[in-house]
Amino acid sequence: MTxxxxxGLGVAMITPFNDDGSIDYEALSRLIDYxxxxxxDYIVALGTTxxxxxxxxxxxxxxxxxxxxxxxxxxxxxxxxxxxxTLALVEELKRSDFSGISAIxxxxxxxxxPTQEGLYQHYKALxxxxxxxxxxxxxxxRTGVNMTSETTLxxxxxxxxxxxxxxxxxxxxxxxxxxxxxxxxxxxISGDDAVTTAVIDxxxxxxxxxxxxxxxxxxxxxxxxxxxxxxxxxxNKMEEDFNELFHLIFIEGNPAGVKSILSQKGIIxxxxxxxxxxxxxxxxxMIKEALSKAKYL
Numbered sequence: 001m002t003x004x005x006x007x008g009l010g011v012a013m014i015t016p017f018n019d020d021g022s023i024d025y026e027a028l029s030r031l032i033d034y035x036x037x038x039x040x041d042y043i044v045a046l047g048t049t050x051x052x053x054x055x056x057x058x059x060x061x062x063x064x065x066x067x068x069x070x071x072x073x074x075x076x077x078x079x080x081x082x083x084x085x086t087l088a089l090v091e092e093l094k095r096s097d098f099s100g101i102s103a104i105x106x107x108x109x110x111x112x113x114p115t116q117e118g119l120y121q122h123y124k125a126l127x128x129x130x131x132x133x134x135x136x137x138x139x140x141x142r143t144g145v146n147m148t149s150e151t152t153l154x155x156x157x158x159x160x161x162x163x164x165x166x167x168x169x170x171x172x173x174x175x176x177x178x179x180x181x182x183x184x185x186x187x188x189i190s191g192d193d194a195v196t197t198a199v200i201d202x203x204x205x206x207x208x209x210x211x212x213x214x215x216x217x218x219x220x221x222x223x224x225x226x227x228x229x230x231x232x233x234x235x236n237k238m239e240e241d242f243n244e245l246f247h248l249i250f251i252e253g254n255p256a257g258v259k260s261i262l263s264q265k266g267i268i269x270x271x272x273x274x275x276x277x278x279x280x281x282x283x284x285x286m287i288k289e290a291l292s293k294a295k296y297l
Contacts, residue, residue, distance in 0.1 A: 004076055004102045004133050006164055006187060007205045008041035008227070009220045011212035012049040014255045014262070015063065017271035023059060025066060027268040031213070032070045034267060039220030040212060043071055044105060047080040048142065049210050049255045054273035068100030076102035078135065078208075084109035086122045090129040103133040105166060105208075110143035116151045120158075127159035136165040139191060149177035156186040166191040166208050172198060179203040193219070194246045197235045200226040210254055211246060214261040215296070218242070241294045248287050252279045260284050264291065 013035075016027035035043060045067045046052045046060055055063065064079055071077055079101045083089050086109070093104070108114075109122055127134055136155065140146035146169055155162055167175050168191025179188045179202050190199035190207040200206065200223070212219040218241070225234040238246075249257030256272060256279045263270035264287065270278050279287070 004163065006042060006076070006078075006103070006135070006189060009039065009206055009212055009216065009223045010042045010044050010078065010189070010208040011035055011040045011216060011219075012044045012047040012208050012210055013067070014213050014259055014268070015050045015052075015055065016262075016268040017273060019269060019271065021271070021273060023055075023063065024269065024271075028063070028066065029070055030267055031262075032067065035212075035216050036071070036074055038217035039224075040075065040216045041206070041220070042076040042078060042102070043067060044078045044208055045080065047105060047137075047208075048107070048139070049213070049258070050080070051255065051273055051276060052080060054276075064101070071100075073100070078103045078105050080105045080107070082107035082109075082137065084112050086125050090125055093126060093129040093131070098132055101132060103135055103163065104130055105135045105137055107137040107139060108143050108145060108147050110145075113145045116148055119145070119147050119151050120154055123155045123162065124159055127155075127161045130161055132161075133163040134159070134161050135189070136162060137168070137191065138165060139168040141168070141170070146171070146174075149174045149181065152178050153181045153183075157183050163187065164189055164205075167199070167204075168192050170195075172202075175199055175204070176202050194243075196223060197226045197231045197238065201231050210258050211242070211249065213255075213258050214265060214267075215242075241296075244290045245287070245294070248283065248290055252283050257283070257287065260287050261291065264288055265296075 016024040018024045081104050138147040164187040166189045188204045190196045193211040196207040206223050222234045260279045262268045
């Protein structure tokens with residue numbers, strides 16, 4: 001199995017849309033250039049931030065193909081392949097063309113709320129079927145179930161293709177337990193921008209970021225600084241410039257907040273697909289004021 005370097009800043013890409021609701025590939029191309037020109041270490045395609053549930057199968061294939069072609073091997077591309085039907089995911093992993101993809105990111109099953117044993121068996125099945133390394137994704141705020149540190153470590157020890165976890169539980173004690181107990185070759189990645197420095201200080205290797213869509217250079221600096229052992233400087237910078245924006249981009253859901261920033265920066269149109277809608281005028285103004293205050297507009 002090819003080794004994948006996930007250290008540093010990964011960015012969970014948004015999907016830009018035109019006014020008619022179609023995918024805006026020109027904006028997507030600009031956004032990819034913006035990432036690669038400003039320090040992003042790898043791209044995450046078709047994750048939650050990409051509004052993936054609203055994309056058709058054909059659109060998902062085209063977005064994946066477009067990103068791979070545009071990136072052209074310059075950085076790794078991680079592809080989101082998740083769901084709550086294990087059998088269907090196994091078949092998808094077996095039949096799909098993953099040319100140009102370095103690893104698969106797969107969220108814990110949502111809505112049907114499996115037990116810890118169910119989560120273990122789910123990922124065991126995916127690991128056996130996947131032709132690529134797997135990254136677990138634990139985000140109980142969206143899925144309705146938290147994968148415990150015990151279950152994560154059980155999967156990490158038993159499933160050789162599982163190489164990392166994107167941890168967005170918000171439970172720093174749980175994240176620390178995973179890091180301390182991780183077998184060789186298994187890494188922990190922050191799934192929450194606001195705790196990036198804390199997770200890296202514990203031994204995490206970086207972040208898969210939403211905020212990095214709009215601020216790849218700044219997030220890359222923050223991650224690199226912390227990885228080099230200067231978390232105090234990084235944290236002070238985060239608190240000075242980013243804390244208010246970290247809060248504002250999620251106040252009306254993801255990716256509405258970061259799309260508002262990107263539109264204000266002139267990179268994309270402020271369009272989402274139902275059931276998601278753009279942030280309210282009030283929140284958009286608060287974002288604009290925070291950007292101006294931090295001298296990012």
